[in-house]
Amino acid sequence: MFDEGLIRARRRLHEIVSGHGSVAQSRAADRLFAGDYSTSVTVATEFAGSRLGLGVMHDLEGEVVSRHGVTWRIPVDGRPVRVGPNEGMAFAMAAHGGRRHELGLPSGTNFAGVAGAVDRYLADTDHDHAQVVCALEIAGQFDEVVLRTVAPPEYQGEPLAEVIDHERRFTFSTWHGSMVGFRFPDAVDGTRIPGLHLHGISTDESSGGHVRSFIASSVTAFVWVDEVQSPGES
Numbered sequence: 744m745f746d747e748g749l750i751r752a753r754r755r756l757h758e759i760v761s762g763h764g765s766v767a768q769s770r771a772a773d774r775l776f777a778g779d780y781s782t783s784v785t786v787a788t789e790f791a792g793s794r795l796g797l798g799v800m801h802d803l804e805g806e807v808v809s810r811h812g813v814t815w816r817i818p819v820d821g822r823p824v825r826v827g828p829n830e831g832m833a834f835a836m837a838a839h840g841g842r843r844h845e846l847g848l849p850s851g852t853n854f855a856g857v858a859g860a861v862d863r864y865l866a867d868t869d870h871d872h873a874q875v876v877c878a879l880e881i882a883g884q885f886d887e888v889v890l891r892t893v894a895p896p897e898y899q900g901e902p903l904a905e906v907i908d909h910e911r912r913f914t915f916s917t918w919h920g921s922m923v924g925f926r927f928p929d930a931v932d933g934t935r936i937p938g939l940h941l942h943g944i945s946t947d948e949s950s951g952g953h954v955r956s957f958i959a960s961s962v963t964a965f966v967w968v969d970e971v972q973s974p975g976e977s
Contacts, residue, residue, distance in 0.1 A: 764841020
C-alpha cells in the first residue's frame with residue numbers, strides 16, 4: 744500500500760534541494776474532523792527518519808507522540824504504549840530535517856505564551872507566519888499540566904467534535920516530560936489544524952496525550968521552521 748523506501752528518498756531529496764526541513768502530513772485534517780478514522784499511513788512510513796511527530800491511531804485507538812525514533816500511542820486510560828512500525832494511523836504529521844534553533848521560554852510561560860514566543864521568533868527572523876509552519880520540542884518540568892485522551896467513536900463516522908465532547912482529562916500539579924508538535928498558520932482551510940498543537944509523553948512513559956494546558960517551570964525548547972508538504976506529496 745505504501746512504498747516506504749520511495750517516500751523516504753523523496754523526503755531526503757527535498758531536504759537536500761531546499762536546504763531546510765519539511766513537515767509531512769498524511770491526509771487532510773477535515774477528513775479526520777468528519778469522522779474518517781481509517782488508516783492513512785503506517786508508523787514507519789510517516790515517522791521513519793523524522794525528528795518528531797504526532798497524530799492519532801486508526802479508529803482513535805490513541806493519541807500519537809513520536810520523538811527520537813520512538814512512537815507511542817496514548818489510549819483512553821492515559822497510559823502510553825509503544826507502537827510498532829507497521830501499525831496504522833488515521834492522521835499524522837512529522838518533521839524531517841532542518842536546523843534546530845533554541846526558543847527562550849521563561850518560567851511561567853503558558854500554552855498561549857508558547858505560540859506568542861514562536862510568532863516573535865518568526866518576526867525576528869523575517870519569516871511570514873502565514874506562510875510557514877514551525878516544529879517544536881519542549882522538554883523539562885511543567886506545572887499545572889492538563890492532558891487529554893479520547894475513546895474510540897461510539898458509531899462509524901462519528902464526527903471528531905462529538906468524540907471530543909466526551910474526552911478524558913488528566914491533571915498533574917508537576918509533570919516531567921517532553922511536548923512535541925507544530926505551530927501552523929491561523930488561517931483555516933480544512934487541510935491543516937491551525938494554531939499550536941502539542942502532544943506530550945512523560946519522562947517515565949507513565950502518562951501522555953494531547954496537551955490542553957500547562958505552565959512551564961524549567962524547560963528547554965527548540966524550534967524548526969519548515970515547509971509544509973500537502974497530503975500525498977510526501
